[in-house]
Amino acid sequence: MFVHLDNVKKSYETGEVSTTVLKGVGMELDKGEVGVILGPSGSGKSTLLNILGGIDRANSGKVTVGGIDVTGLDDNQLVEYRREHVGFIFQFYNLIPNLTVGENVEIVSNISKSPLEIDKVLKAVGMLDKKSRFPRELSGGEQQRVSIARAVVKNPNLLLCDEPTGALDFNTSRDILKLLQQINKDYGTTILMITHNTAISAMANRVYKVRSGEVIEKNVNETVVPAERIEW
């Protein structure tokens, strides 16, 4: 398995209070697959994604991505792992406001060892003609396109999307999902996506339902539905 989580546990200590957020999560994703994580607010989804992407650390258990034992990396190696192998997309885009579209993508391209061509990626997300615009001059959907370009330009093995359509209307959400599906196809990027919307699970190869830090249901879809045909 390309992505493998085994018995991952995580708790946060705040003062004398310890909150257990992940209670032994297991998850698997093959190379080139799309995975969807469903679950209510506070169930540990973002924590899980952050651990997988090397932003946070598990307390115990094992995480491997493309043969890399992520849980065994020291702090410097974790930064390197995150930089070279993982792309992140968030609900609120997180673009750098005082940089143009092109600069937002270029800055990430510069830190990668095997970046894709900036203009090609901007073209792929439909934003090449807005390369010199600033984020504030763009709609939400356009900003999310740029954030997808920024994540993809480093040519990541794994694309982690934390509620990528959470702030977007229905039509724009569908366009963004179509784009993610296209990227999965064209670049072979393995994608793991968090969503509240159960309908979106139709476009996934594997679906994980999470409640209170535990996987309560795993499903493998035999057929993957094109994003434009998802029934909401």
Ligand code: ADP
């Ligand atoms: P979800 O993404 O499913 O909404 P999260 O992973 O963001 O859930 O959070 C799960 C739980 O962990 C929540 O109760 C949240 O308050 C807690 N939590 C998340 N991050 C931290 C942190 N850095 N410190 C303390 N508690 C945290």
Ligand code: MG
């Ligand atoms: Mg979250």
